[in-house]
Amino acid sequence: MHxxxxxxxxxxxxxxxxxxxxxxxxxxxxxxSELGVKKHVEALLSKNKTCLDMPVFLGAGCWPHYVxxxxxxxxxxxxxxxxxxxxxAEISQGMLQALFEYQSMICELTAMDVANCSMYDWASxxxxxxxxxxxxxxxxxxxxxxxxxxxxxxxxxxYVEPAGINVKEVxxxxxxxxxxxxxxxxxxxxxxxxxxxxxxSYLGFIETHVDEISxxxxxxxxxxxxxxxxxxxxxxxxxxxxxxxIVVGEGEPLGNSMNYGGPLxxxxxxxxxxxxxxxxxxxxxxxxxxxxxxxxxxxxALQTREQHIRREKATSNICSNEALCAVAAAVxxxxxxxNGLRELGETIMCKANYAMRLLSKIExxxxxxxxxxxxxxxTVNFDGAGLKVREAHEALLxxxxxxxxxxxxxxxxxxxxALYCVTEIHTEAEIRRLAEALEEIVxxxxxxxxV
Amino acid sequence: MFRQAAWNEPIIxxxxxxxxxxxxxxxxxxxxxKAVGDVYGLIPENMRRRNPPRLPELSEPEVVxxxxxxxxxxxxxxxxxxxxxxxxxxxxxKINEExxxxxxxxxxxxxxxxxxVQGILEILYRLERWLAEITxxxxxxxxxxxxAHGEFLGALLIRAYHKHRGELDQRKDMLIxxxxxxxxPASAAMAGFNVVVIPSDRDGCVDVEALxxxxxxxxxxxxxxxxxxxxxxxxxxxxxAKIVHEAGGLLYYDGANLNPILCKVRPGDMxxxxxxxxxxxxxxxxxxxxxxxxxPVGVKEELAKFLxxxxxxxxxxxxxxxxNRPYSIGKIRxxxxxxxxxxxxxxxxxxxxxxxxxxxxxxxxxxxxxIMHKLKNVDGLALPYDEKTPRKHECVFSAKPLKAKTGVxxxxxxxxxxxxxxxxxxxxxxxxxEEALMIEPTETFEKEELDRFVEAVREICREAQTNPEKxxxxxxxxxxxxxxxxKASHPQTMALSWRMYLKKHATTKP
Ligand SMILES: Cc1ncc(COP(=O)(O)O)c(C=O)c1O
Numbered sequence: 035m036h037x038x039x040x041x042x043x044x045x046x047x048x049x050x051x052x053x054x055x056x057x058x059x060x061x062x063x064x065x066x067s068e069l070g071v072k073k074h075v076e077a078l079l080s081k082n083k084t085c086l087d088m089p090v091f092l093g094a095g096c097w098p099h100y101v102x103x104x105x106x107x108x109x110x111x112x113x114x115x116x117x118x119x120x121x122x123a124e125i126s127q128g129m130l131q132a133l134f135e136y137q138s139m140i141c142e143l144t145a146m147d148v149a150n151c152s153m154y155d156w157a158s159x160x161x162x163x164x165x166x167x168x169x170x171x172x173x174x175x176x177x178x179x180x181x182x183x184x185x186x187x188x189x190x191x192x193y194v195e196p197a198g199i200n201v202k203e204v205x206x207x208x209x210x211x212x213x214x215x216x217x218x219x220x221x222x223x224x225x226x227x228x229x230x231x232x233x234x235s236y237l238g239f240i241e242t243h244v245d246e247i248s249x250x251x252x253x254x255x256x257x258x259x260x261x262x263x264x265x266x267x268x269x270x271x272x273x274x275x276x277x278x279x280i281v282v283g284e285g286e287p288l289g290n291s292m293n294y295g296g297p298l299x300x301x302x303x304x305x306x307x308x309x310x311x312x313x314x315x316x317x318x319x320x321x322x323x324x325x326x327x328x329x330x331x332x333x334x335a336l337q338t339r340e341q342h343i344r345r346e347k348a349t350s351n352i353c354s355n356e357a358l359c360a361v362a363a364a365v366x367x368x369x370x371x372x373n374g375l376r377e378l379g380e381t382i383m384c385k386a387n388y389a390m391r392l393l394s395k396i397e398x399x400x401x402x403x404x405x406x407x408x409x410x411x412x413t414v415n416f417d418g419a420g421l422k423v424r425e426a427h428e429a430l431l432x433x434x435x436x437x438x439x440x441x442x443x444x445x446x447x448x449x450x451x452a453l454y455c456v457t458e459i460h461t462e463a464e465i466r467r468l469a470e471a472l473e474e475i476v477x478x479x480x481x482x483x484x485v
Numbered sequence: 486m487f488r489q490a491a492w493n494e495p496i497i498x499x500x501x502x503x504x505x506x507x508x509x510x511x512x513x514x515x516x517x518x519k520a521v522g523d524v525y526g527l528i529p530e531n532m533r534r535r536n537p538p539r540l541p542e543l544s545e546p547e548v549v550x551x552x553x554x555x556x557x558x559x560x561x562x563x564x565x566x567x568x569x570x571x572x573x574x575x576x577x578x579k580i581n582e583e584x585x586x587x588x589x590x591x592x593x594x595x596x597x598x599x600x601x602v603q604g605i606l607e608i609l610y611r612l613e614r615w616l617a618e619i620t621x622x623x624x625x626x627x628x629x630x631x632x633a634h635g636e637f638l639g640a641l642l643i644r645a646y647h648k649h650r651g652e653l654d655q656r657k658d659m660l661i662x663x664x665x666x667x668x669x670p671a672s673a674a675m676a677g678f679n680v681v682v683i684p685s686d687r688d689g690c691v692d693v694e695a696l697x698x699x700x701x702x703x704x705x706x707x708x709x710x711x712x713x714x715x716x717x718x719x720x721x722x723x724x725x726a727k728i729v730h731e732a733g734g735l736l737y738y739d740g741a742n743l744n745p746i747l748c749k750v751r752p753g754d755m756x757x758x759x760x761x762x763x764x765x766x767x768x769x770x771x772x773x774x775x776x777x778x779x780x781p782v783g784v785k786e787e788l789a790k791f792l793x794x795x796x797x798x799x800x801x802x803x804x805x806x807x808x809n810r811p812y813s814i815g816k817i818r819x820x821x822x823x824x825x826x827x828x829x830x831x832x833x834x835x836x837x838x839x840x841x842x843x844x845x846x847x848x849x850x851x852x853x854x855x856i857m858h859k860l861k862n863v864d865g866l867a868l869p870y871d872e873k874t875p876r877k878h879e880c881v882f883s884a885k886p887l888k889a890k891t892g893v894x895x896x897x898x899x900x901x902x903x904x905x906x907x908x909x910x911x912x913x914x915x916x917x918x919e920e921a922l923m924i925e926p927t928e929t930f931e932k933e934e935l936d937r938f939v940e941a942v943r944e945i946c947r948e949a950q951t952n953p954e955k956x957x958x959x960x961x962x963x964x965x966x967x968x969x970x971x972k973a974s975h976p977q978t979m980a981l982s983w984r985m986y987l988k989k990h991a992t993t994k995p
Contacts, residue, residue: 035851038858043847046854046875047749050718055748060618062748065838068580075584075832081604088601092594101591102508104545108552110582116561119573119775121911123970124963125489125903128559129774132552135497138983142538148981151775154630165675188816192641196677242529247688250514269524271532294605295595295820297630297777306985308976317775320973321496321980324966329493331965335973335981341633341671342914346680351671354631354765357775361552367506368497368548369507372537378510383524388517407527431598439596462514466716 036108042155054108058408083436085292090436091389093411093455094236095156095183095284096292100459105289109358119317123333129268130332133357133431134319136364143267143375144281145274145365146303149180150316152460153300156284157186160230160261161193162350163280163302164201167228167257169313169349174199179213180206183236184444186261208447211239211404215246222254228280232261233270237441237453238386238411239404240270248277264288264301264363266409268375269383273314280304289366290359299359312339315350317357378458385465386410386456392469393454398476403448410457414438419476426452429475435468487906490557491964495585497551497778498983501543524604540986545716558964560908566934568856570879570911570923571666571714573744573766575849578836581770581829590828595820599781599805605824606804610797612831613781614757619842620740620760621753626792627822632741633668635761635780636708638793638817639737640676642759642784643706645791645814646735656705656733662691663807664715664915669708669739678705689715689870691725710739711755712746714915715869716872726756735759735788743767744927745850745877748843760934764823768830779830795816848928849878852935856880856926860938865890865946869918878924883918893949893956895920898942900967901959905941912990 046447047055055431066074082092085098107117120126120133133151134266138151153159164176176189176194182222191201205217213231222229229251234243241247244260251258260273262283273281283400285299304310320335343350370378388390390412394401398419402412416426430437438454445451456465486760543551544922561567567574593602606904613625629635640659647653648945659678661669663685670680681699686692707729711719720723729736738752738760744767752760764770765778772778784792794813795806806821837845857880861868865887868880899909899922911923926935948958972978980986 038851038854040854043851046847046850046877049720049874050746050750051720051723053507054754056732056749056751059839060748062615062618062839062842063835065628065841066836068836071580071832072584074835075608075828076587076589077605078608079584079587079589081607082589082593083597083601084589085594086592089805090594090597092596096595098592098594100511104507104549106586108549108556110586111553111556112563113556113559113561114583114774115771116563116577117559117774118569118574118772118908120559120566121569122560122899122903122909123968124900124960124965125560125908126558127964128555128557130586131494131496131777132555135983137981138496138498139538139540141982141984145536145538147985154634155818158630158634158817166888180823183819185819186817189818192815192817193675196641196644196675198677198734226592238526240532242532261850267534267538269528269534271534272538275536279541291591291592291825292594293823293825294593294602296818296823297825298819306988311979311981314641318981321983321986322969322973322978325969326966327969333921333968333970333973335837335970335979339976341667343667343669345667346670346674348667348671351633351637351668351675352631353633353668354763354772354776354778356630356773356777358773359777363553364497365548368539368541368551369545371501371542372540373504373542374506374508374510375540376534376537380524381510381513383527384517384521386514386529387521387524387527389952391520393591407532427598431601436597436601462517465517 050384059379062404085180086191088434088436089460089468090467091438091454091456092436094439094453096295097287097455097457098459099287099457101289101291102369104369105362108365109362114358114361125398127332130319131449132361132364134321136271136360137319139364139367142302143264143272144262144303145272146281147306149303150314150318152360153302153316155188155298155300156261156282159282159300159302161190163259163282164190164194164199164228165197166313166315168197168199169265171227171257173225173227175227176201177221177226177229178203179204179231181211181235181237182232191366205238210237210406211237212241212406213241213247218247218250222250226254226255226258230259231318234263234266237413238408239406240409244276252277266379269379285359285363288363290362296355297359299363316352316355324474381412381458385402385460386412389456392465393472396473396476403451411453411455413451414454415449415451420479421476423450423452426475430471433471435471487904487962489963491575492554494551496556496983497541500551501541502546503542505542505544507543507548542761554870565906566907566930566938568910568924568926568938569908570925571741573925573927575769576929577769577771577869581832584832585825585828587915588787590825603804606797608831610799610804612827613797615834616781619747619782621751622760623786624789624792625781625783627781627827628793628818629780629782630818630823631776631778632761632763632780633672633990635782636668636672638782639674639759639761639892639986640673640678641814642788642791643735644676646788647705654704658703659705660699660707664713664917665708665710665741666714666741673708690719690721691895693721693724696725696728700728702733704732704734706735706737706740708737710742712877715881716879717870717874718731718877722755730970741766741840742878745846747846748839749846758788765829766828769833770826770829777823777826780824845928852926852928853877853879855935856924860942863943863946865949870963879923881918881921881923884920884922887946887949888920891949891953893953895922898922898945901945901956902941903960907941
């Protein structure tokens with residue numbers, strides 16, 4: 035204060051009209067010591083029950099997977115953790131290279147050519163993909179499957195509505211859950227900017243007619259957008275091999291914790307097509323050389339698409355994204371490699387199908403609802419048992435098990451149905467416990483209400 | 486002398502050896518295996534993966550070494566001064582990391598029964614109340630993942646408000662000062678508005694006359710940053726609010742610069758209707774090299790009904806998620822927000838309290854004015870706009886005189902600063918200052934650190950006069966020297982992934 039010749043800090047605020055200054059303290063806490071903060075927060079968190087306290091069979095867009103210790107160690111390195119976006123490339127090579135490697139691994143996984151260094155989550159990535167497709171094709175309609183996560187659908191609507199893009203839903207086959215090709219054929223038109231499918235679908239089954247969907251889409255000069263759970267791609271065919279033009283997805287399973295639903299990691303990739311690349315949203319890291327050409331290095335590329343340069347004409351407003359979650363994904367994928375990812379995919383699919391088998395033996399339950407292959411999530415219908423999902427959930431909770439997500443209101447046509455998720459973290463014993471508990475609950479029957 | 490590690494670390498795809506791996510997924514129990522059989526039998530032929538993804542094959546120690554080396558070629562707030570203007574690069578308390586790393590949060594699923602997540606709901610609910618109190622708003626929504634996401638939500642709320650009043654077709658103009666951050670116009674455009682740029686006046690503030698001329702029955706709102714991106718408080722805010730409100734528009738507050746006014750003055754009291762907060766700036770959560778952050782949005786009472794679902798409600802006994810909001814705009818993402826980040830902000834506010842946050846604001850302003858004072862007589866730098874007006878959290882200098890005299894630009898000064906082990910200021914922003922260097926020291930660097938920075942800038946300006954070549958070719962002490970950014974974006978040479986690189990350069994390998 036002495037050096038800048040002021041006697042009171044107030045002098046530095048003298049330009050703010052006096053009337054705005056707070057007259058009394060705000061209703062905020064007192065300020066605590068570090069130990070005080072720790073005790074306070076830990077006491078609150080201890081009220082939560084976690085996957086460690088009870089088996090939880092929830093998925094639906096955020097899934098319990100094991101995070102190897104190495105991943106956490108690396109993302110806590112303070113040079114990564116406490117850095118800003120790598121605007122100054124020369125002093126930020128570490129982050130830039132890690133993000134470039136993330137992008138490259140996403141490309142390998144999805145069989146696409148270009149990926150950005152992240153979107154906020156799958157839902158917002160889908161919104162941006164739809165807008166991108168509309169800009170490229172100059173058309174204003176997106177076809178989506180009727181079976182889609184309701185939050186993703188809601189987000190998509192909010193993202194595209196201001197751009198004048200309409201969203202239409204394509205029917206599904208009631209037996210198999212698969213997108214109805216007939217309905218797709220009847221709805222696709224010269225207005226269609228893109229057709230979107232998810233694999234595995236929201237309700238856990240694998241969409242198998244992707245080659246036909248791709249062919250129908252491209253026959254109408256529309257773009258094919260595919261949404262993925264990347265952890266399935268060690269064993270399932272990657273969207274780049276069935277004609278996807280844009281791939282979106284949720285990267286949370288790749289080395290990130292659930293954290294009550296955030297942060298997440300929006301995956302966004304497309305084909306090597308200049309027209310598409312120029313329309314991509316988000317930050318993209320490129321491999322380049324030093325000015326003298328002597329050494330390789332990395333920097334942010336194609337910034338002229340972005341808000342800080344293009345302002346209202348930018349391809350997106352995104353600035354800060356989920357970079358550190360992308361680094362976690364890169365470390366995770368590097369640890370697993372192709373073999374680990376394949377084995378993990380086998381493990382997950384095996385355990386989930388084991389659970390399906392056990393549950394399907396329980397009289398009164400229909401598991402799964404659709405006749406189709408399922409990866410890690412599947413539907414359980416309680417109609418035959420005369421039970422509401424809510425009742426079954428309540429009874430399970432009393433037995434120390436958290437059942438699947440109730441989707442009865444989202445898809446009334448499916449009756450009393452829940453979406454269950456089984457991954458590598460679930461043990462055979464836990465799956466058996468679930469089956470036994472459900473068996474008991476069902477045999478106690480619809481007679482008894484648990485609510 | 487600063488020297489950053491220069492490992493020449495190969496790209497990960499060229500490391501390791503076929504068959505190696507760094508992690509073994511959990512075993513499948515024999516009975517499970519037997520019961521299910523071959524999983525490939527369950528996948529239709531056409532949906533099986535035929536070509537394994539070409540991921541690297543490394544042992545666990547190899548993976549660790551690779552990424553540790555990369556981290557050593559990066560620079561964070563923990564490494565040293567990071568005066569990146571507009572980004573509020575303050576120290577990130579370690580206790581917050583420890584708390585956010587708890588399995589009591591990490592292992593909680595967003596669709597768990599409300600009765601099993603009362604702890605985290607209580608934290609989020611209280612954080613909403615605290616942020617509402619700090620900004621002077623009625624309600625806060627924690628969902629946006631970053632500042633720009635918050636802006637997008639804000640613009641959608643403005644849209645919903647006018648639509649509700651039957652005026653959306655008419656109100657398409659979003660007024661945005663020329664000093665605004667690029668996300669403001671981009672967010673407004675994404676939400677379907679036309680951007681109308683309002684010039685700044687001689688003081689670096691919104692030109693009130695120009696604003697008066699720009700408002701009309703087409704005005705949807707004004708997006709304003711206050712203090713603005715020059716670090717100057719918009720002293721005419723009362724009149725600005727009146728003009729916009731009288732025209733029927735709403736006032737949006739870009740909270741990127743909230744730090745210097747914390748617990749001093751509040752956007753809500755100045756007439757703002759909507760604010761976003763950059764949690765990763767003002768509330769000390771680490772930026773992670775580009776996120777995750779969080780961009781909560783606060784609103785006045787009459788806009789609360791439009792906020793995304795679900796809202797966290799408390800019935801006096803239990804916290805619940807309320808989806809029954811008929812006027813809600815819907816969703817802008819999945820679930821409830823970047824919870825792990827928000828928890829750190831909760832711990833930050835808890836540790837500082839009202840008085841502590843006020844001190845944060847005051848010291849950040851003191852530090853910025855100290856830097857301004859120390860740099861204003863440096864030969865080569867100009868201080869645009871009235872130097873008598875105290876700056877708030879940051880100050881913006883222009884290297885235009887230096888460039889005219891020596892050819893050394895703001896970019897070159899920034900690059901040379903890296904050699905001193907100091908992160909560069911923000912360059913070429915705001916756009917209304919030529920050769921801008923935007924400096925935000927924050928409250929968490931001591932006088933000695935600030936003096937080192939000032940001395941470095943001074944020396945660089947001196948060097949520019951005596952040995953401009955040296956400055957033009959900087960940096961020297963970083964992991965690599967100046968990079969060819971044009972090459973990175975040129976269609977012929979661009980390599981945005983390893984496979985794209987291999988396709989283009991089949992022979993050479995980095
Ligand atoms: C003034 C201003 N507004 C908005 C933003 C965007 O915030 P975010 O990066 O969190 O999206 C920034 C970030 O740099 C900013 O400086």
